[in-house]
Amino acid sequence: MYFKNTPSCLGLDINLFFVEDDSGNANYTNLNHIKRMCKNCPALMECFEYSRDNLVHGIWAGTTFNERDTYRRKNEIVGIPVVPISLVRDHIDALEREDNDCSK
Numbered sequence: 001m002y003f004k005n006t007p008s009c010l011g012l013d014i015n016l017f018f019v020e021d022d023s024g025n026a027n028y029t030n031l032n033h034i035k036r037m038c039k040n041c042p043a044l045m046e047c048f049e050y051s052r053d054n055l056v057h058g059i060w061a062g063t064t065f066n067e068r069d070t071y072r073r074k075n076e077i078v079g080i081p082v083v084p085i086s087l088v089r090d091h092i093d094a095l096e097r098e099d100n101d102c103s104k
Contacts, residue, residue, distance in 0.1 A: 013045035038062030
């Protein structure tokens with residue numbers, strides 16, 4: 001994910017922003033601090049638009065997944081599912097192992 005403007009969160013521990021489980025439940029101990037940081041971020045609108053249009057978890061543009069989901073429903077926006085690159089890599093690695101096993 002690349003933004004035209006430099007995000008205020010650049011370089012921070014990514015785990016601060018991704019504490020939700022698969023159902024969107026979260027324990028955000030730093031949510032108020034993160035919301036204040038995001039409020040003045042130069043990339044706020046880019047970040048929000050990305051997170052609004054894509055079904056990403058975690059805090060994006062100072063919003064949680066559930067907050068964005070409410071916004072999408074209210075504005076009749078259908079978000080696009082996003083598959084984490086780690087899952088794609090795991091799947092490719094598994095396919096390559098299968099290919100190697102079959103060629104023996």
